[in-house]
Amino acid sequence: MCAENLKRRSEFEWYIEPTGKMHVPVVIYADKQLIDAMDDQVYRQASNVASLPGIVKASYAMPDAHWGYGFPIGGVAGFDPEMGGVISAGGVGFDIACGVRALLTGLTASDIEPYRNQLADMLAKRIPAGLGSRGKLRLNRTEMDDMLVGGAEWAVERGYGNRSDLERIEERGRMKEAQPRFVSDHAKKRQEDEVGTLGSGNHYLELQKVVELYDELNAKSFKLAVNDIVVSIHCGSRGLGHQIGTDYLPKMVKTAQSMGIELPDRELACAPIKSDIGRLYIGAMNCGINCAVANRQVLTHLVRQVFSDLLPKANLVLLYDVSHNTCKVEQHSIQGQTKKLYIHRKGATRAFGPGHPSLPSDLIKTGQPVLIGGTMGTASYILVGTEKGMDLSFGSCCHGAGRAMSRKQATKRWHGRDVIRSLAEKGIIVRGASIRGVAEEAPGAYKDVSAVVEATEKAGLAKKVAKLEPLICVKG
Amino acid sequence: MSSKYWEHYPHPADMGIRGFGPNLAGAFEQAALALTAVITDLQTIEPKEKVEISCQEQDNELLFVGWLNALLYEMATKRMLFGKFEVKIKNGRLNANAWGEEINVEKHNPTVEVKAATYGDLKVEQDKNGNWMAQCVVDV
Numbered sequence: 246m247c248a249e250n251l252k253r254r255s256e257f258e259w260y261i262e263p264t265g266k267m268h269v270p271v272v273i274y275a276d277k278q279l280i281d282a283m284d285d286q287v288y289r290q291a292s293n294v295a296s297l298p299g300i301v302k303a304s305y306a307m308p309d310a311h312w313g314y315g316f317p318i319g320g321v322a323g324f325d326p327e328m329g330g331v332i333s334a335g336g337v338g339f340d341i342a343c344g345v346r347a348l349l350t351g352l353t354a355s356d357i358e359p360y361r362n363q364l365a366d367m368l369a370k371r372i373p374a375g376l377g378s379r380g381k382l383r384l385n386r387t388e389m390d391d392m393l394v395g396g397a398e399w400a401v402e403r404g405y406g407n408r409s410d411l412e413r414i415e416e417r418g419r420m421k422e423a424q425p426r427f428v429s430d431h432a433k434k435r436q437e438d439e440v441g442t443l444g445s446g447n448h449y450l451e452l453q454k455v456v457e458l459y460d461e462l463n464a465k466s467f468k469l470a471v472n473d474i475v476v477s478i479h480c481g482s483r484g485l486g487h488q489i490g491t492d493y494l495p496k497m498v499k500t501a502q503s504m505g506i507e508l509p510d511r512e513l514a515c516a517p518i519k520s521d522i523g524r525l526y527i528g529a530m531n532c533g534i535n536c537a538v539a540n541r542q543v544l545t546h547l548v549r550q551v552f553s554d555l556l557p558k559a560n561l562v563l564l565y566d567v568s569h570n571t572c573k574v575e576q577h578s579i580q581g582q583t584k585k586l587y588i589h590r591k592g593a594t595r596a597f598g599p600g601h602p603s604l605p606s607d608l609i610k611t612g613q614p615v616l617i618g619g620t621m622g623t624a625s626y627i628l629v630g631t632e633k634g635m636d637l638s639f640g641s642c643c644h645g646a647g648r649a650m651s652r653k654q655a656t657k658r659w660h661g662r663d664v665i666r667s668l669a670e671k672g673i674i675v676r677g678a679s680i681r682g683v684a685e686e687a688p689g690a691y692k693d694v695s696a697v698v699e700a701t702e703k704a705g706l707a708k709k710v711a712k713l714e715p716l717i718c719v720k721g
Numbered sequence: 722m723s724s725k726y727w728e729h730y731p732h733p734a735d736m737g738i739r740g741f742g743p744n745l746a747g748a749f750e751q752a753a754l755a756l757t758a759v760i761t762d763l764q765t766i767e768p769k770e771k772v773e774i775s776c777q778e779q780d781n782e783l784l785f786v787g788w789l790n791a792l793l794y795e796m797a798t799k800r801m802l803f804g805k806f807e808v809k810i811k812n813g814r815l816n817a818n819a820w821g822e823e824i825n826v827e828k829h830n831p832t833v834e835v836k837a838a839t840y841g842d843l844k845v846e847q848d849k850n851g852n853w854m855a856q857c858v859v860d861v
Contacts, residue, residue, distance in 0.1 A: 284733060312733045314841025314858050339837040339860045376760060376831035377800050377824035435797050445834040446861045484797050487836040487860075491790045494840065495783055511782070511840035651731030652833075652861070681832040721834070 250288060251280065257308075257704035261288065266296040266507070273306040274638070274704040279696060282649065286312035287319075293509040294322050298517070299330025301579060301586060305638050307593050308700040309647030309692060313338075315512030318592035318648075321641040323577065325586055326518040331506070333515035334497050334526055336589040337572050339490035341533030343448075343481030344568035345616040345644075346414075346541050347627065350552070351560040352474045354454045354716070360555055361674060364452065365717045367551045369676035372450055372544065373442040374721035380441035382543065389433050390425040392440065393485075396535030397566075400542035406549075406563075410542065412605040414566040415595060418538050422574075424528025428485070429492050432529075435484030436536065441543035445679075445721030447645075447686060448480040449618075450548070453625055453713035463629050463710045466611045467564060475713055476561065477625060478544050479618050481570065482537035489533050493526045518587055527572075534571060541566060564627075565614035569594045569644040577639055588639050596630035596642040596707045615707045617698060618645045621675060621718045622668050622688030626698045628707040642706035646694035655690040656681060664688075668718075677720035686720065724852045727755035732858050737842060739856040745781060745845070746808040748853035749788055749815070753806045756789055756838070759859060761829045766804030768820030777814045781845040785855045788815050789838035800824050802831075836860040 251259040251273065259280060261271040271291040275283065287310045294316055295304035301323045310319030315335030324330030357364060373380055384392060392399045397418025401408055411418045425433075443450060455473045458464040469475075482489075497514035500522045501507075508514065516523040545563065552559040572589045579586075597604060599612040608614070612630035619625040623646065634640050650658075661680030664687045668675050677683045695712075702709050725747055730737035736759050740752025757763060776791045778784035788808070796802060803821030810816075824831065841858035848854065 314735070314839040314860070335840070339839070375826065376834040377826060379800075431794060435794065445831075446836075487797075488794070491793075491837050495778070495787065498783065498840070499779070511843060514840065648733045651733055652736055653729055653731045679830055679832045681830075685833065 257700055261292065263295060267292055269295050269300050269303050271295055271306065272303040273310065274700065274706060275308040276696070276700045279308055279700055283310060284312045287317045290315070290317040291320060293513060294320060296509060297331055297333065297513065297515060298506060299324045299328040301325050305641070307641065307643040308704070309643040309645055309697045311647045313591060315510055316589065316591040319643060320591045321589065321593045321638055323586040323588045323639050324518065325584060330518050330587060331515035332518050332523050332526060332572055332587055333513055333589060334490055334493040335512040335514050336591055337530055338570045338591055339487045340481035340570055341486035341489060341530055342537030342568035343570045344537060344541070344566060345477060345479045345618050346545065346566035347564040347616050348476040348545060348548070349468055349562045349564050350474045350476060352556065353472045354474060357452070357474055357556065361717065363555060364551070365674040365676050367555060368450060368548065368717065368719050371547055371551055372719060374719060375445050375679065378442050379438040382440045383438050384436070384440060386433065389436065392539050393425040393428060393532035393535055394423050395419060397538040397542040400539045405543045405546035410545070410563045413563040414538055415568060418542065420531035420534045422527060423531035423535050425532055427525045427528035428489060428532045432485045432488035432492060435488045439483040440540055441547060442483060443480050443544065443721050444483060445682060448721050450719040451477045451715045452717040453477055453715050455711050456714050457712040459709040459711065463611050467614055467627065467710060469627065469711045476548055477616070477618065478541055480540060480544065482533045483540055485536045486533040489529045493529065496522055497526070530572060534568060537568060538566060565616060567594050567616050575639065590641055592644050593641045594644045595640060596628065596634050597640045598630040598632040598635050615642060617643060617694065619694040620646055620688040620691045621686060621715060622671065622673065623694050625713045626694070626709060627711045627713065628698070628701065629710050631705060631708055633705040634707055637704065638706055643697050643701045646691035646697055648690060649692045650690040652685040655687050656684045659684045659687040659689065673715050674717045675720065682720060725751060727751040729755060729759065735858050735860050737856060737858050739854060741852060741854050743852055745853050746810045748855040749785060749808045750806040752785070752855045753789065753792055756792065756835065756859060757803060759835055759861065760833060761802055761831050763804050765829050766802050767822050768805045769822040770801070770820065772799065772801070772819050774817045774819055775815060779813060782843050784813060784815055785845050786838045786840060786843060786857055788817070792819060793835055793837065795819065802829055833861045
């Protein structure tokens with residue numbers, strides 16, 4: 246990115262003055278190297294977001310920001326319904342509530358060492374992944390609607406997990422604003438047998454080892470110690486979420502047009518929060534969030550079954566579940582006034598600091614665990630939200646490494662078999678349905694996740710707690 | 722180069738697809754091939770079964786994305802891949818036939834699932850020779 250277009254406000258904060266149709270500035274959190282490598286399109290897309298009606302404070306880009314469609318990936322924006330603020334289907338994206346959950350296992354690396362290949366095989370066999378895979382559940386329309394209303398709570402009520410899991414999911418696993426009647430038959434049809442499936446692309450199920458702690462106190466609160474084994478699941482709302490996006494985008498393009506909202510890019514399709522289409526989308530999108538957390542809950546159950554069959558001494562406890570493609574209603578303080586805002590996070594993680602009322606009682610002192618997914622060959626991180634982050638970015642931070650290279654470039658540079666071999670040499674077992682898919686997800690196609698996390702911490706968005714490295718990676 | 726072909730173009734997170742044709746319908750057919758080629762090798766798909774698809778939109782760009790998303794819906798719900806297309810467009814209404822077969826992971830070795838066709842980088846244009854080009858970013 247042309248750094249001369251930006252003003253540097255501090256070492257890790259960059260600023261673009263509002264010009265033209267922008268209502269607010271753009272604020273990018275990153276170090277100089279990440280800024281230099283950032284695509285010009287991030288600047289353009291973040292500026293486009295800044296021009297949407299009712300945007301408050303700034304259009305933010307996180308350190309892992311890259312060129313998305315509509316919003317940049319790593320984009321955060323809050324809208325005030327009382328100021329004509331909008332909700333954007335493009336600002337949430339097609340994988341509604343795609344997210345990460347981390348499960349503690351009570352096992353250490355030496356416990357699983359003799360079982361690594363068996364574990365990889367069993368997980369790959371029992372977790373439906375990749376195109377065309379089906380889950381074991383088949384939902385009829387009544388059950389579908391119950392799932393869309395109940396979210397992870399629905400899953401737990403049907404025996405997929407424990408009530409204590411719910412405490413460790415954002416909004417306790419259930420968005421109350423969900424309205425299944427605003428979700429099309431097409432979307433429900435697409436989801437009939439996709440509950441409990443991983444999907445494909447950058448989605449994964451990993452067994453990771455804690456390799457480093459940065460903050461002993463918070464690590465202890467999160468029950469993390471070096472050499473501990475953690476299960477990480479990255480996936481989203483499957484066909485239902487994709488179809489909700491598909492259904493509402495054209496509707497919002499037309500609404501924006503009829504209401505005189507000028508869209509610099511059709512993918513920014515949006516509607517006023519206080520409009521009919523806005524209300525319909527909010528009801529549907531919240532079903533998408535519930536679907537995603539129900540999906541991760543069912544997958545958790547499948548993983549627990551694998552461990553119970555192979556390593557019965559394991560005790561899989563949910564550390565936390567975060568969604569990183571959402572729009573949520575939150576209270577934030579704007580110039581000393583508490584306001585109810587609609588916060589869009591597109592490829593950005595909520596990172597509430599200590600004392601936030603939405604946190605469960607045992608996390609209120611520490612702040613929210615923030616789960617940052619890496620790539621197959623590098624590292625993942627567990628961070629914790631900060632008070633400062635509440636002010637800097639509506640309590641948001643990065644979501645992963647962020648791609649540095651397109652899928653096309655990645656397949657030109659690497660072959661999937663070579664990627665698998667070189668990871669095996671590092672002790673990482675990869676089970677993936679597709680060789681080309683593995684090449685597209687090669688670790689080298691991503692930014693350096695450690696640099697992203699470092700910038701996130703130094704900017705004050707969240708604080709590092711632990712670094713984890715993959716041992717087993719199951720890809721779709 | 723013939724006036725009828727498709728290509729992929731790089732996009733950092735996802736994939737850009739582009740179809741060219743002597744007319745709008747031809748460009749849409751080619752773009753559907755580009756979409757399928759994101760998922761699998763086109764040569765592996767046999768045209769065993771025909772599915773009819775139709776959609777309607779107010780302009781060519783919305784119609785283009787509507788067409789690709791209608792196709793993705795058929796792929797997802799019928800668990801099929803399509804390798805041959807015949808598109809007709811009249812007054813903003815698209816009627817198409819798609820030929821393909823049920824997904825067979827061993828045979829088709831699918832790389833990735835496409836979540837949706839997006840309005841990102843969306844263009845439907847006619848060049849000075851009268852040929853059409855249709856492109857957009859697909860979310861994978």
